[in-house]
Every structure is written in structure tokens, then in C-alpha cells.
Amino acid sequence: MPNILVVEDSATMRQLISFAMKRIHGARVIESTDGVDALKKLSSEKIDLILADINMPVMDGLKLVSLVRGNPVYKNIPIIIITTEGAEEDKKRALAIGANAYLSKPIQTQDLIKLVNGFIS
Amino acid sequence: MEKEGNITKKADEFLQIFKKGEEFTKELLKENERLRFRIAQLEETVEQSHNEERIKLYEERIKMLEEEHNSLLEKYRQVEEENKDFASKYVEVEAENNNLANLYVASYQLHSTLDFNEVLRIVLEIIINLIGAEEFAIFLMDDKTNELIPVTSEGLPLHDIPRIKIGEGIVGTVAKEGEGYFSEDIANASEIDARNPLVCIPLKIKEHVIGVISIYTLFVQKTTFSNVDYELFNLLAGHAATAIFSSKLYTQSERKLTTIQSFLDLLKEKPKR
Numbered sequence: 001m002p003n004i005l006v007v008e009d010s011a012t013m014r015q016l017i018s019f020a021m022k023r024i025h026g027a028r029v030i031e032s033t034d035g036v037d038a039l040k041k042l043s044s045e046k047i048d049l050i051l052a053d054i055n056m057p058v059m060d061g062l063k064l065v066s067l068v069r070g071n072p073v074y075k076n077i078p079i080i081i082i083t084t085e086g087a088e089e090d091k092k093r094a095l096a097i098g099a100n101a102y103l104s105k106p107i108q109t110q111d112l113i114k115l116v117n118g119f120i121s
Numbered sequence: 122m123e124k125e126g127n128i129t130k131k132a133d134e135f136l137q138i139f140k141k142g143e144e145f146t147k148e149l150l151k152e153n154e155r156l157r158f159r160i161a162q163l164e165e166t167v168e169q170s171h172n173e174e175r176i177k178l179y180e181e182r183i184k185m186l187e188e189e190h191n192s193l194l195e196k197y198r199q200v201e202e203e204n205k206d207f208a209s210k211y212v213e214v215e216a217e218n219n220n221l222a223n224l225y226v227a228s229y230q231l232h233s234t235l236d237f238n239e240v241l242r243i244v245l246e247i248i249i250n251l252i253g254a255e256e257f258a259i260f261l262m263d264d265k266t267n268e269l270i271p272v273t274s275e276g277l278p279l280h281d282i283p284r285i286k287i288g289e290g291i292v293g294t295v296a297k298e299g300e301g302y303f304s305e306d307i308a309n310a311s312e313i314d315a316r317n318p319l320v321c322i323p324l325k326i327k328e329h330v331i332g333v334i335s336i337y338t339l340f341v342q343k344t345t346f347s348n349v350d351y352e353l354f355n356l357l358a359g360h361a362a363t364a365i366f367s368s369k370l371y372t373q374s375e376r377k378l379t380t381i382q383s384f385l386d387l388l389k390e391k392p393k394r
Contacts, residue, residue, distance in 0.1 A: 011233075012246040016226045020219075084249065084340055104342045106253040109219035 001026045002120040003045055007038040007052040007064060008082070013105075017051060017082075020109045024116060035059025039067065042074055049119050051112075054083035054094070062097055069098035078119040082107060220349040223251050224356055231364040237372040240364045241273045244334070244357065249275060251353055253343035254320075254336045256313060258282050261324075261332035261365070262296065269296055269333060277337070282315050290316025292335050299323045299330050301354060307346065313337045322354050324362035331362050 004021050006029055008014045018029045030045055032038040034056045041047070050068065054061040061081060068074045081099040083090070091102045101115055230243045241259060248254045256276030260269035263284075269292060271282040288297045293316065295302050302321040318335040325331070334357060 010246045010250055012226055012230045012243060013250045015230065016223065016250070019222045019226060084253075084255070105249070105340065106251050106343065109222065110215060 001028060002048040003028050003030060004116065004120075005030045005032060005038060005041055005045070005047045005050045005052075007032040007035065007050065007056070007061065009033050009053065009056045013053065013082075016107075016109075017112070020112050021116065023113055024120070027116075027120070035061065035064035035067070038064055042068070042077075047074075047077055049116060050077055050079045051116070052079060052081060054081060054085070062094070065094075065098050080112075080115060080119070220352060223349055224352055227251060227353060227356055228360050231360045235368050235371040237365070237368040240361075240368040244361050244365070245273060245275050247353070247357065247361075248334065248336070252336070252350055253340045254338070255340050256338040257318070257334065257336040258315070259324075259332065259334050259365075260285065260292065260296075261369075262287075262330060269293065272332075277313070285316055290314070291318060291321050292316050292333055295321040295323050296330050296333050299325055299328060301358065303346065303351075303354075307339060307344070320354070322358050324365060325358055326362050326366055331366050334361070 002024070004024075004027055006014055006017045006021070008017065008031075014031050014033075018031065021027045021029045030041055030047070032041050035052075036059045038050070038052070039059075050064075052061040052064055061083070065079055065081070068077060068079065078100045079098065080101045080103060081094040082103045082105065083094070084105045085091075094102050100119065103112060103115065227247045230247065231240065234240060234243070244259060248257055254275070256274075258271050258274040258277060258279075261272050262268075263270050266284075267287050269285040269287070271279055271284070273279065274282055285292050285296075287293050291302050301323060302318075304319045307319050315335070315337075318337050319339065320334075320336040322334045322336075323330045324333060
């Protein structure tokens with residue numbers, strides 16, 4: 001049963017992503033509102049995949065990715081970045097800091113499910 | 122002598138009879154041979170006719186199997202066709218399902234609070250995350266001045282957005298007529314003009330317009346509007362209007378209630394002095 005950590009400050013997006021993840025068989029969604037909260041959840045739960053927004057208060061998605069990649073315990077967890085930026089250089093930046101994949105808003109649910117399935121199946 | 126002659130005569134007669142018997146036997150043997158040959162011929166003919174019948178039967182069987190094969194191929198083709206239909210319907214249902222999920226989430230979030238600022242924040246979130254707008258503003262109608270007043274914005278400083286009179290530009294026209302406006306060329310947004318957005322949605326409670334949502338630019342990756350976007354615009358027109366209006370009333374009444382409560386507390390305290 002994969003545990004998916006959704007790190008997103010927008011309640012609308014969190015609910016939408018959780019809805020989509022329920023369609024992945026057996027997936028359990030753990031929600032976080034920012035990077036700091038996500039790090040707490042990482043230490044208390046076994047996480048199989050992280051879906052993180054870039055623009056968040058307290059600690060943004062980019063900082064979260066670099067901290068996760070710098071930690072030997074969590075460094076292999078796949079990370080998918082979700083953000084409003086759609087330009088090629090933004091994608092490259094997200095991938096350069098260690099994200100495994102990138103999705104631009106507004107996200108298409110079927111694309112998200114396909115992407116997540118690729119990492120957890 | 123006479124006896125000898127009789128014996129010779131009888132012997133000749135016997136010889137004659139014997140010869141005849143011999144000839145008859147030869148004829149019988151010949152006839153027997155002929156009949157055997159005939160039987161063999163007949164047997165061959167019968168066997169041949171059996172073979173022909175068998176071939177005929179086999180040919181019929183082959184024909185039947187070919188027909189069956191063709192009908193199975195036809196059925197396979199039909200099933201294949203149905204399969205394609207189901208696959209495309211499945212994709213459609215999936216897309217519809219996703220759209221409904223988006224609409225459900227938007228509607229659920231809009232009605233999840235009675236706090237005016239919170240509702241405005243949720244409307245912003247929906248427009249950013251579900252529609253993909255980068256720069257936009259929400260205007261509310263001031264019935265006293267007949268003007269649209271910007272109450273919140275994204276990507277644009279609120280103080281830079283002017284008040285707009287009813288009927289002025291696209292925004293004013295949408296507020297006046299209550300019909301949404303969608304620019305045909307959304308990918309090539311030119312300079313921002315607060316009165317003339319790419320998209321303008323009236324916020325309506327029944328037929329009464331309480332404000333508008335004006336979208337000026339979209340994210341670079343958002344180049345077209347899909348069906349769900351129009352559904353979301355419709356949802357925002359109704360549900361966002363109700364949520365904004367009711368939360369505004371609730372917040373105002375809460376404020377009044379607090380004022381009245383404070384006043385009553387003051388009155389209660391007065392006799393003690």
C-alpha cells in the first residue's frame with residue numbers, strides 16, 4: 001500500500017490531488033501544508049512518493065526537495081513537483097535540484113495518475 | 122461284332138458328351154472369369170463413388186468451416202470495433218469523472234467557510250489552480266455608486282486596478298448584461314487593460330449581478346479553454362457569487378453582533394458604577 005505525501009498550501013489543490021490519488025489502488029494520502037510540516041510527516045510515516053508544490057509559505061518546495069535529497073534516509077523517495085510555472089527553464093531547475101518529474105498547473109488528473117503510477121508500480 | 126460296334130458307338134457318344142461337357146465347363150470358366158472381372162470393375166466403381174461422396178462431403182465441410190471462419194472473423198472485427206468504442210467511452214468517462222471531481226472540489230471549497238476573506242482566497246485558489254489564470258481580479262458591485270470595486274487580485278497590485286462604472290468596457294458590460302465574455306484569442310494576451318480582460322464572468326445570484334471575475338492573463342502553458350473550464354466558469358458565476366454574498370452578510374452581521382454585544386455589556390456594567 002503506497003503512502004503518498006501531498007505537500008500543498010492550497011486546500012483546493014490538496015483535496016483535488018487526494019481525490020485523484022484515491023483512484024490509485026490502495027494508495028494512502030498524507031497531507032501537508034508546507035515544507036516544514038512535510039519533514040515532520042516524513043519522520044513519522046513511511047512515505048513512498050512526494051507530490052510537492054513549489055510556492056508555499058514557511059518552506060517552499062525547492063528547499064524541501066534539496067533537504068530530502070540531502071538526507072540519506074529519504075534521498076531515494078521519488079518527488080513530483082507541481083507548480084504554476086510552465087517554462088522549460090523552470091522544469092530544468094526543478095529537475096536539477098533533484099525532483100524526479102514535473103507537472104504544471106492546472107494539472108490534468110489523468111496525467112497526474114499516470115505519472116504517479118509510473119513511480120509506485 | 123455287333124456288340125463291339127455298339128460299344129464303339131456308345132464310346133463315341135460318351136466322348137461326344139464328354140467333349141460337350143468339356144466345352145460347357147470351359148464356357149462356364151470363361152463366364153466365371155468374365156463375371157469376376159465385372160465384379161472387380163463394379164467394386165472399383167463403388168469405391169470410386171464412395172471416394173467422390175467423401176470428397177463431396179469434405180468439400181461441403183470445408184465450405185462450412187470457411188463460412189464459420191468468415192463469420193468468426195466478422196464477429197472478431199465487430200468485437201474489436203466494440204472494444205475501441207468502449208475504450209474511447211472509457212476515456213470520455215474518465216475525463217468526465219475528472220471534470221466532476223474538479224467541480225465537486227471547487228464547490229465544496231467555496232461553501233466550506235462563511236469567512237468573507239477566506240471565501241475570496243478560495244475563489245483565487247480555484248482560478249489559479251483549476252483554470253490556470255495568472256493575472257486576474259475580483260470586483261464587487263457597489264449599489265450606491267453603481268461601480269465595480271476591486272476587492273482582491275492575483276498577479277496585479279490591487280491599488281493599481283481602477284473602479285469600473287457599469288457599462289464601461291467589457292467588465293462594465295458584463296456586469297450590466299449578466300452574460301460572460303470569453304476572448305477567442307486567449308494565447309496572445311496584449312497589454313493589460315483592467316476594463317478589457319480575456320475572460321469576464323458575472324457573479325450572479327439568480328439574475329442579480331453582485332460582481333465580476335476578470336481574467337487578464339493565463340499561464341504560458343494554458344493555451345486553450347477546455348469544456349471543464351467553461352463548467353468551472355458557470356460554477357463560479359453561481360456558487361462563488363452565493364458564497365461571497367452570504368459570507369459578506371455573515372461577516373457584517375458578526376461584526377454588528379459583536380458591536381451590539383459590546384454595547385449591551387457596557388449597559389450592563391453601568392448600574393454597578
